[in-house]
Amino acid sequence: MASAVPMEAPICLVENSNGELMVNQQALQILTSITKPVVVVAIVGLYRTGKSYLMNRLAGKNKGFSLGSTVQSHTKGIWMWCVPHPSKFDHTLVLLDTEGLGDVEKGDSKNDSWIFALAILLSSTFVYNSMSTIGHQALEQMQYVTEVTELIKAKASPNAIGEDSPEFVGFFPDLVWTVRDFTLELKLDGHPITPDEYLENALKLSEGEHPKIQMDNLPRECIRKFFPKRKCFTFDRPTNNNSILAHLEDVQESQLEPAFKDQAENFCSYIFSNAKPKTLSGGIMVNGNRLGKLLETYVKTISSGDIPCLENAVLALAQTENSAAVQKATNHYIEQMTLRVDFPTETLQDLLKQHTDCEKEAISVFMKHSFKDDTFKFQGELVENLESKKDDFICQNEEKSTKYCQSKLEYLSQRLMEAISQGTYSVPGGYQLYRKEREKIMNDYHQVPRKGVKADEVLQRFLHSQAKTEKVILQTDQTITEQEKVLEVEQLKREAVEKEKKLLEQQQMEMQQKMEVQQRSYEENIKQLKEKMEEDRIQILEEHKSILDHKLKEQKRLMKEGFHEKAEEMKKQMKDLQTKINDAENKQPSWWSSALDNFGTGLMVLLPGAGAFLGLGMKILSKLVP
Incomplete structure (x- = not known):
């Protein structure tokens, strides 16, 4: 498991x-x-109904979540147990056991509503x-499910449609309804039915x-x-022996x-095979780190007396995560450049080639x-970071080249300098010896x-530092005529x-x-941005x-059950949703052009060489992606 702390037993997550x-x-x-994606299974229900036993089974243990053996509710708040997923090895299974609903000792049913709402907000599969x-x-x-619309907002805008918006319905987990101590015969009108059919029949209006x-x-x-996705399981009594039933955690199979x-x-x-990883709207994968930050936001908002807003919570998470993504991408660039570049490089082009490769990878890390x-604020920050780090590597490359070349020249010219100081060349014919x-x-x-970019x-x-000395040696050399000296000086100037x-x-x-x-x-930057926007x-x-498919099925069901008015009311919701679908099906939605244009203009400021080199604004886009 990716957690730094192996969990041998559950721990209270929300007190x-x-x-x-x-x-x-x-x-x-x-x-x-936990850096891996998480599959989050939360269970809710009345107290003393055996919720904890099912969660222990999912954890592959007999003991863990407290089962209790009295009429008192044992689980308080929300308890968590993170275990390796038994079949999805690149995921972590996060099990959430909630305190029993309807506990007479609590007195305040509002508390039950918040526990219920948090279980829905956090889970990808919700077991009732x-x-x-x-x-x-x-x-x-x-x-409690009827109260969720009052406890949670989908959008920050006061004019946003609440429970009918795709954002609101979209955040709900899959539902698994478990019926314990089920003694009825699964039949309807004399015909055998499945537990799923039993549930759907119970949900008829x-x-x-x-x-x-x-x-x-x-x-x-x-x-x-x-x-939209519902599943039902019915369970017989675990045993008819009440004394054994009171201590299920100690019972042999x-x-x-x-x-x-x-x-x-x-x-x-079913849970192991079908429970999905926790995601946010837009397919944003949630790992343990993200789930923890969302939980903090939700509980802080609830404690302050406000209503949690999904949009605000996700945006707050995005601010933190995007800032971390910039740092992660920048660190990747620095690490890879340090590994791949052997200073000093023979040419600047050698360094820039490595920069281009490492930058591409860094942008990919950021996108991931x-x-x-x-608003492309964070991608802009990354561009600035990489441009600054590139300049740092260029300076480092130049400094190493300069120091290396200077040390070599000092070593090679050591005999020349000693001869000059000893007057070796201040004699007839000394100029030729010097040259x-x-x-x-x-x-x-x-x-x-490997002298590098500063060799010349x-x-x-x-x-240049030798020019005056050379001229003095030339002028004092009596074997050279004045005319020859004039010509030699001119030659030296031409060489310089x-x-x-x-x-x-x-x-x-x-x-x-x-x-x-x-x-x-x-x-x-534009290419990878367009790819991400397309995804x-x-x-x-x-x-x-x-x-929309779910709403169409629900509308047909309402019609079949005789609720024509309710079915008619769904038409506007579906029409609005179809408009969004039509807009999304457009390969380049109208807002793409202005968004990319704004980002492209910003890039021109951050990367002035791009505009200066081509003199083309966003026209480049048409060449990049068909």
Whole structure:
């Protein structure tokens, strides 16, 4: 498991003390240390109905979550057990056991509502545990689902549609309804039915205008509306021996009823195979770290007396995660450049090639770990970071080259300097001796390998430092005529100009290379951004289509049950959803152009070489992606 703290037993994640909810920091630390995607299974239901036993079975243990053996509720708040997923090895299974609903000792039912809402907010599979049947009483106990719309907002905007918005329905987990101590025969109108058919039959709406009938229909409507994917399991009594039943955690498998064992095994198998990883709208994968941060936001908001807003919670998470993604991508760039670049590089182009490769990887790292960077603020920060780090590596490369070349020249010119200080060349014929030694130094210097980008510049500075000495030696050499001295001085000037010109050309070429690499950076940022936007578009399209498909099925069911007015009311919701689908199906939605144009303009400021090199604004986009 990716958690830094192996969990041998559950720990209280959300403490419930005197009606006040508080996140346990030790448990939060465990949760946030999980970097793998999490499959979150939460169970709720009346107290003393055997919820904890099922969760222990999912953990592969007999003991763990407290079962209790009295009429008192043992589980308080929300308890967590993180275990390796038995079949998805790159995921972690997070089990959440909640305190029993309807505990008479609590007195405040509002507390139950918040526990219920948190279980829905955190889980990807929501298990509702009831006793005996899915009858009137069991559905009445599911009143909490009707309160969720009052406890949670989907959008921050006061004008946003609440429970009918795709964002609201989309965050609901899959529902698994477990019926314990089930003694009825699974038959309907004399025909055998499956547990799933039993559940769907129990969710049929009753006809009539009486307020009591409408009140009875409300939880059924909410379950059908908010839980598109539903599954039901019925369980026989584990054993008919009441003394054994009171201590199930100590019971041997052989002491349990065979039917119950099979049912429990089928339940666990279904959860392991079908429970999805926790995701947010847009297909944003949730790991333990993200789940922990969302939980903190939710509980803090609840404790302050406000209503948790899904949009605000996700945006707050995005701010933290995107900032971390910038740092992660920057660190990846630095690590890879440090590994791959052997300073000093022979040419600037060698360094820039490594930069381009490492930058591409860094942008990819950012894209993988970031989400909802709608204003491109964080991608802009990454561009700035990488540009700054690239400049640092260029400076480091130049410094190492300069120091290396200077040390080599000092070593090669040591004999020349000693001879000058001793007056060796201040004699007739001394100028030719000096020139011969200087040429040897230059030839030996040219033979030195891996001098780097500052080789010519350092040599030029060395020759420039020798210019006055060379001129003095020339003028004092009596074997050279005045005319020859004049010609020699002119030749020296021409050589100096030629070397200066060559150095300038090299600098201009390096400037061109830097501009070209900025252009490549510009193109890579736009390319990967468009790919991510396309992935997001497809994900949102799939989500909207799934919700629309659910609404169409629900509308047909309402028509079949005779609720034509309710079916008609769904038309506007479906029409609005179809409009969103049509917009998402457009390969380049209208907002893409302006968004990319704004980001492209920002990139031109951060990467001026890109604009200067091509003189093209966002026209490049058409060349990048068809």
